[in-house]
Amino acid sequence: MKRILIILTIFIIIFYSIISYCYHNFQFWTHLKTEQFETLREYNGKNIIAFRGRQILVHKSVIPRLIEIDNYAKNNNLILTINQSFRFNGQNISRAIVKPAKFSNHLAGFAIDFNIEDENRKYFSNDLKRNNRNKLPINVKKFLNKIRKNKKLRWGGDFNKEDPIHIDTPINFSKKKWLIYNQLCDNEFSKGIPKWKVWEK
Ligand SMILES: [Zn+2]
Known part of the structure; x- marks a missing residue:
């Protein structure tokens, strides 16, 4: 009896x-098969990782931008954790820092939200705000300046209503384009099949 209890406890x-490991590091059940997708792509980076091992999904034309951002992070010895990439219509956002916009670039797969980690500590929204920016280490400042100098990217820290964990390509400047991309991405996502369901096409 005692032996059975020990085995059961182990x-x-x-x-x-x-x-616990999967929940905190590898939420594989949230990963969709993307082979059949035409618009959404999965990004697997070196210095860009997804929060709790979720999947980073963006519009396919954003992949080159993510590679650039990944390189900026690598060159400055930083790791970016992506909290949010593509967001489907009506998705609830837990712990939203800025009220989500109706024509958000996330809804078209053109935006990411991130936290920064260097070897010493992690930097969150408050640390990256205008008032605290002087206190940031040089490599974080350099990284943010690289984003700002990239003409195809916008950093949310420069917005009037600052959102310093946000980077996007502003597809929503054209509502017409935004609507097309939003619908394409949302359609694909809603038909997505989880990767673990290997027996389904
Ligand atoms: Zn955002």
Whole structure:
């Protein structure tokens, strides 16, 4: 009886550890198969990682921008954690820092939200705000300046209503284009099949 209890306890500990590890580092059940997608693409970067191992999905034309951002992060020894990339219509946003815009570039796959990590610490929205920017280490400042100098990118820290964890390509300057991309992405996403369902096409 005692032996059974020990085995059961070990089993429960192992099971709990696996669940806990997956929840915090590798939420594989949120990953969709993207092979059949025509508009949305998955990004797997080196210095860009997804929050809790979720999937980074963006419009395919944004992939080159992510590669650039990834390189800026790498050159400054930073890791970016992406909290949000493409967002489907009606998706609830937990812990939203800025009230989501109706014509948000996230809804068309043209935006990411991030936190920055260097070897010493993590930098969140408050740390990146105008009033605190002088206190940032040089490599974080350099990284942000690279984003600002890239003509195809906007950094939310420069917005009137600042949103310093946001980077986008402003497809929403044209509502017509935004609507097309939003619908294409949303359609694809809603028909998406989770990767773990390997037996479905
Ligand atoms: Zn954003």
